[in-house]
Amino acid sequence: MRIAATEITFCILIFSTALISVESLERVMAVDKVPGRITTQEIPMPVFSNGTMIFNIFTTQIPEVNEGTLGTSGDVYSLPVMIVKSGDNVTINFYNDDRDAGDRHTFTINDPFNINKDLATGSSAGINFKADHQGLFMYYCTYHPKTMYGTMLVLP
Numbered sequence: 001m002r003i004a005a006t007e008i009t010f011c012i013l014i015f016s017t018a019l020i021s022v023e024s025l026e027r028v029m030a031v032d033k034v035p036g037r038i039t040t041q042e043i044p045m046p047v048f049s050n051g052t053m054i055f056n057i058f059t060t061q062i063p064e065v066n067e068g069t070l071g072t073s074g075d076v077y078s079l080p081v082m083i084v085k086s087g088d089n090v091t092i093n094f095y096n097d098d099r100d101a102g103d104r105h106t107f108t109i110n111d112p113f114n115i116n117k118d119l120a121t122g123s124s125a126g127i128n129f130k131a132d133h134q135g136l137f138m139y140y141c142t143y144h145p146k147t148m149y150g151t152m153l154v155l156p
């Protein structure tokens with residue numbers, strides 16, 4: 001049986017259409033896989049600020065972290081995120097509630113706020129400052145910076 005030229009052409013057409021479809025699909029998927037691609041959208045930020053924001057932050061520990069075996073402390077802050085508005089008067093009540101007597105912890109933010117409160121076990125302090133710089137700022141403990149940190153977002 002002889003295959004007509006039109007049938008071959010038809011088969012090639014079907015095959016190439018399928019290839020184009022797969023190629024197009026991959027291209028679309030590749031676009032979505034581009035690393036670092038940023039899409040923007042407006043996200044409502046519920047910040048109930050009346051000009052004064054008060055946070056209570058405790059030292060705490062991730063349960064079952066074996067410092068000797070894992071080679072890291074399990075110390076963390078009870079609050080990893082703070083959101084305030086620019087111009088807010090911020091009060092942070094910081095409590096060193098560590099179970100191990102003698103473990104010091106700090107609440108530290110570098111420039112432009114330059115806060116560094118160093119507390120012994122069982123002590124607490126109130127930290128007051130004005131959120132007069134917008135942006136995202138890290139806070140951390142100088143003794144346990146690998147595990148004990150958080151971010152403060154100061155909205156416009």
Ligand SMILES: [Cu+2]
Nearest residue numbers: 105141143144
């Ligand atoms: Cu610490």
